[in-house]
Amino acid sequence: MWFANFLRLAALALLLTFLLSPQSFAPLFAPLTHYGAPPIYDQGNLLTLALAQLGTVLLAAAASTLVAVGLGILVTRPAGAQFLPLSRTLVNIGQTFPPVAVLAVAVPLVGFGEKPTLIALFAYGLLPIFENTIAGLRSCPPVVLEAASGMGMSGGQRLRQVELPLAMPLILEGIRLSLVINVGTATIGSTVAAKGLGEVIIAGLLSSNTAFILQGGLVTGLMAVLLYDGLAALERRLSPAVRLD
Amino acid sequence: MIRIEKLTKQYDGATVVDDVSFEVERDSIAVIVGTSGSGKSTLLRMINRLVEPTSGRVLLDGTDTRSEPAHLLRRRIGYAIQGHGLFPHRTVAENVATVPRLLGWPDARIRARVTELLEIFQLDPATFADVLPHQLSGGQQQRVGVARALAAEPAVLLMDEPFGALDPIIRAKAQEDLLDIQRRFATTVLLVTHDMDEAFRLGHRIAVMSQGRLLQYDRPATLLTDPADSFVARMTGLSDRALKLLALTSAGEAALPGSSEGPQVAASASLREVLSELLWRREPSALVLGEDGAPRGHLTVAAILARAHP
């Protein structure tokens, strides 16, 4: 247990140190370069790029969550049940479209930069949240729902006070999954000039500088792992030990 | 108090409740008995409009239940079900406080009411108030369920097989507690069960249902002495009806003036218990004592036997 915590803190420390003072790692990366190429990415601030990428991912996640949870609630109400099969098919199709393709098609419509990346990440991130919202809402024991109605809660009160709190662990799980996958996927956005660590990687690819590629890749990887871990801990803190037996 | 007029419910052509009418008096317990599929649960749920009737109406204290939105109606009616449906993510105190909170009671009043109810149901507030439902035993959960139903001081309490999941010893205690609570709060209770013994134990009046129809609605004794048809007779139990009838009368009610040298029995004991005691000891008569210990009269085997038939 303490070993895991130690690893977490070490990883976080490593990431922050690197982002705040990248040049101190120059000797580590130097052997990976040739012909005197710069060992540390120098065409932009690594910290800014990392934060920009994180920002894009969080924004897309917020949009995905809003739509997916809203849709999930809608199709589990009696009035919206007719939309369930169609919604499911659509969200599934959204996941089948490779993000690169969505990105490429979005560019002529909304231009280069952050916007097409947001659209691609939004579409790709819908499925885990949507499916988990439905699963969570359906996992409410029917007898609890009956008691809630029988006691005089209106539909809205029942949703807010009983169904959503009980579904929250699964919904948070879906959001976490969606977020973490998108952290890596967001690097593709740099092919359409979105600000992010993909820039670093692509610069490395163009100039055959393995050091750059590693920096971009490892920072993204570390961010993804830390985010995954951190959100899991947050989930555990937020949901009480509820046993739905 | 609760008047049910010609309630009918049909699903897709199948009639689940068929033209049922009866009336439950204020401050009494009415029990609806029937086998599964008799429509008793559906009938109950039409009273608080969890199921909307196909035809017929329900009058609560003279007012049609349809005159207000369903969820507001339900806040005035207590509802306790099998499986109790306690909210797993809320503590015992929060569960019990649900309807008062929906009604907007001030916090102090809610706290006082919750403490009062927990004490009445023998759940020490200091220990149980902040506990989550899954940490309680089955019997404790059932009691919290009923407490929750009574929290907002409803005039009417609906119960659907509330003791079904309890083991026999706890069930007997729970039934006794219900009788106590009903007397204390003067609530009008409508309870559904498939257990005839439970019906006899609890009900001031019993409604026997089969296949959606109401066969008979009477006092328990009348069901035994004058069953409406052979089905009712079989349901109430042909094999030991004489003993069942004896169980309905207490020694105090049947005591004859005079004294006896035989064993002493409490006035609250049923004639069935007294008869059993006399047979066991091979004594001809017993002395009936009141709660205070003062003699109330005596009972002979012959006098008891005289009450064992219609």
Next chain:
Amino acid sequence: MPRREWIDRLGLLLTAAGAAALFGLPFVVFKSNRIVPGEPRALHEVLPLWCALGLQAVLLTDAAIAVGVADARRRLAASLAGIVVLALAVAAAANALTPPGDKVVRIAPGGAFWILLVCLGLMATDAITRMRPGPLARVLLLAVALAIVGAALAHGTFDNLSVMREYTVNSGRFPAELRRHVWLAAGSLVAALIVGLPLGILCHRAPRLQPPVLGALNVIQTIPAIALFGILMAPLGALAARLPAAAALGIRGIGPAPAVVALFLYSLLPIVADTVLGLRRVSQAAVEAARGMGMTDAQVLTRIELPLALPVILTGIRVVLVQNIGMVTIAALIGGGGLGTFVFQGIGQTAIDLVLLGAIPIVVLAFSASVLLDALIEALDRSASASAGAKS
């Protein structure tokens, strides 16, 4: 008895969206060459009056059916007819606007076309979903749709549309890149199966291996694709330099080799994880019975455990295949080829039609793979429960 809904809400929504698009957005976009931004053209500007009215009549009928008719089959027929008419209309518009013999002009479908296509597509999808077709029916539906579209393309119906113009320009390279794309995606999947299946079986037999193996594979998943491609370039380049045999095989620093290795690594996690999961869900009672009958461990594995775990394993394969088809697109950045070449060239030249030339086949490939594998999984599930039912 539930009240019959007289107005289908979805149909209402789609009609509103379609109508707004038809009257608010251009039907086609006219570009005098492939790089200029285009000028919008409305429906009545590009088609003779009777054509335009005909299309609008068909769309109106479809809207009426969408709102008022509940029968799924009729809705499907109406929406498919609508799609066909819409496609023919846009092809006719392209033909009408192209001066004879001209090879430079580009006519692209406009916003109205796309939105109408999406609305009709949604109506068709909804109808199909309501009919709840079995796996075979779904596959047949897909095959028929692809055949019809393929025939129309081969016949030259859409030749004057911008996307097909790009195809004509690139027609030399297109089949080769398409083949390469499929090979890369499928090849890395097969390699992952060869390594991943035994690894998964091993992890199932020795549960202590699961945390380290799955943990390591999870870490690989967090490395973004382009980074992994790039990281592999150096070692593979070195390998090619040291071992002439490797270079002869085509393993080089740039090109498809890093992509294949990276895709292989990415594919391992879903395969191994789903193999472990599938095997875990096999009923222990069945395994016991098999052993009790005298089967060896290998026989139990091949005859009982793997077949019962197959649906879950196939789900992993489906995830991998769809994922790989998408990721091979990125391989174009490191010279790997595939349909991504068109996508990135198109982005670089700001020519959306080139982008679409790459993106549309990728989406069709991914979608078809998904439908095929889903159908296979469902067919297996059904036959499994059928035989189980028959035996009991």
